[in-house]
Amino acid sequence: MKRTQTFEVLNVKCGGCANTLTTKLADEFGEVKVNLDVEPREITLEIEESQIPALRTALKALGYPMSDEDLSTLEGFTTTAKSFVSCAVGKMNAE
Numbered sequence: 001m002k003r004t005q006t007f008e009v010l011n012v013k014c015g016g017c018a019n020t021l022t023t024k025l026a027d028e029f030g031e032v033k034v035n036l037d038v039e040p041r042e043i044t045l046e047i048e049e050s051q052i053p054a055l056r057t058a059l060k061a062l063g064y065p066m067s068d069e070d071l072s073t074l075e076g077f078t079t080t081a082k083s084f085v086s087c088a089v090g091k092m093n094a095e
Contacts, residue, residue, distance in 0.1 A: 002046040002047060003047070003048075004044060004046050005044070005045065005046075005052075006035075006042050006043070006044045007043055007044075008040040008042055008067035008068070009021075009040065009042070009043055009064045009065065009066055010040055010064060010065050010066075010069075010079070010083075011063055011065070011079060011083035012034065012040075012041035012083070013083075014036070015036070017041075017064070017083065018034035018036060021034050021043060021059075021062070022034060024062055025045075025058060025059075028054065028058065029055060029058075030046060031045065031046075032044070040067045056069070062082060062083070063078075063079045063082025064079070064083055
């Protein structure tokens with residue numbers, strides 16, 4: 001059963017990042033709302049508990065891991081680099 005849940009995500013800096021999250025996650029997870037007014041940033045969506053591992057994987061692949069992820073130093077650098085690319089793509093797609 002789906003229920004609305006909010007997750008803290010890292011590396012989200014701007015509207016470009018938010019655009020990437022909302023568009024890239026839409027097919028698999030439906031509508032995603034990004035709150036840029038809090039730190040760490042939050043995403044809110046309707047999701048089943050069984051889908052949360054897939055959401056974690058998708059977020060990490062885009063460079064926006066959940067704040068409770070235990071990342072190694074290398075993974076931290078990698079996700080930050082991916083987030084810069086995702087942000088740039090999100091900005092270009094928003095225009």
